[in-house]
Amino acid sequence: MRHTVKTPKPLAKQGANELVGLLDASKERPPLNPSGVELRIGILLWPRFPLLSLAGLCDALRHAADIGDQSRQVRCTWTVLGVPDQPIQASCGVEIPVQQSLSSQHQFDYVAVIGGLLPFMDKVDRRYTSFLQEVAAAGTPLVGICTGSFALAQAGLLQGKVACVHPFHVNDWKKMFPTQAFATNADYLFDGDRITCAGGISIIELATELIRRHCGPDRAAKVVHQMTVSQRSSTHVTRRHALGYASTENDKLRQAIMLMEKNITTPLEIAVIARLVETSSRQLERVFMAETGASPSEFYRNSRLKYGRWLLTTSDSPVSAIAYECGFADASHFIRHFQQLYGVAPGRLRRAVLAA
Template identity: 60%
Template sequence: MIEHLRHPQGAPEKLVAQLDQDRPGSGSQRKGGSELSIGILLWPRFPLLSLSGLTDALRHAADIGDQSRPIRCQWKVLGTPGQRVLSSSGLDVPVDSDLSHPERFDYIAVIGGLMDTLDQVPKSYTAFLHQAAAAKVPLIGLCTGSFVLARNGLMEGRTACVHAYHGDDWKQRFPNLRFVTNSDFLIDKDRITCAGGISVLELAIHLIGLHCGPDRAGKVVHQMTVAKNTSSSFVDRRKALGYASSSNRRLHEAVMLMEKHMAEPLEIEAIAQLVGTSKRQLERIFVVETRNTPAQFYRQVRLRFGRWLLVSSDRQIGEIAFECGFADAPHFIRQFQSAFGLSPGKLRRALEKDELADLL
């Protein structure tokens, strides 16, 4: 699982920190207010699991509850509009956005297909990948997408994560390129490669946690995992959430309750009762697993939601304050300033001047 992951040449947090600094036109214009935006290129005979794992994780993180609106996260299948791409299972998927302006996305993800179809794409696809690389947009290779990147000279000086089944294929095709087979995914500078299959969920949750916060990652784990009383799920909850231990059912349920009650926050004692424990025990769980008390974690969730509303809407600050559960605008402003180092008003002004990347 993720504990075997290695990050050569720098931690993933540094990559995320650089996303809004390395490219012109970043900020709200690029992402439309979303916190995580991914453009997806599908190669012929691609695996549906890789596409559905990525997009389903994003849609759970993107909205409140199970409404599935692409708000806080966005994704597009890129290619030639009007065409459809055939998957390895025989089902096809429509293209919904053209190959232009890669800088509008945080990442461009390539989902490779069967090995004998890797060269069966228009030249515009590979040209777009080089355009994205030139614009310093990080590239993701899912399943045999790592082979696509390598074939196009986009893995030079980097290590790839390859499924063990394709280890010999990699050796034969790219004898001079490093690879590993003992990880779910690997982040090497501005290239991210993933073995495919269920490992795609691990990567999606990791990126959601980095960009949108541990509460969003926790929601994805909660929504996409059936078993509640065991840590033997297909998703490694501990790393996905960024907690010391995240297999605790009460923690997940408490976070879900916080999300559902942001405008009118619940008392921590009430949350404890609803998840079947005492206030003192719930506080112990949160401190051990998140290094925050439930009240501190709850406030962070509401403030992040408020920051997103400031970036993605034109609502008045007072209205946002009430929607995030603060008694009045001055209280919200003080808490916001303390959490993010700038006031909501300054954030809005920077947004209007397209200076958001320098502040966030």
């Protein structure tokens, strides 16, 4: 089945409040689990954890959970677990209170571990590790965020799995877990019932993917829109907003599309993308044709042109600058391909949008 992309109207034509309203009004909603909540996440915090990881995860969930900016835990729930009356201190010094005690009777779709500074990894209460082992034995998927992957590995819960490790911690990982497989070429990795994330703003990408899977593309699109810091910044989150949120169950295809989105200005060769997602160019070609109806090269070029169209309608950058940002050698190549895809020259499209 081909993947679908939901692309909101350009913001030049549509107010931000209107867009959020349309996404909130979407009727697309997966079947509810018995609790009536679509996505339930329990959160374990290791000592000196990064506050950004907790904030990114919770903020993404709150945008998906309710309409507008009401932030009620309606469609998603998130709970900080731990030992009562023992708050956890973040690396910045802020203390976070525990909301619920550790109990295997809690029902969660995922239990997420946000790791802390490595010198403090062993200072966690032993009950945290025991709890992780209990919920893993019960079949609950585990998420390791930032050095949370280290916490899972220390607990023996990543055996036979590949962990996503931040490049800064690669040497630490090799020293502590010399036989444990890892990767650094992605923001996050799904490996069966183990999910790992490099940390930083990558948590927003992971949270959005979990929301898409459990709550639907409309909720994911709302998160991407609401958490875009600047529409003019060339970040991966911004590009997701510009290109629409691609929904696919094929991991290789998803990883390849993510690499394309991250490398718009300086496009990668398809052979390089295939190698990074650990497949062959021929197999990647078959997957793209089956799922999207286009070759990887065509899909990549069309994505760059789509990003260019978004820039045309949401910025006042000259066409030559947009061509460069979209990975074209010069404006003439960009204009020719743009006209072939959209049937109108970039300058004429911009004038039409401004006149509307």
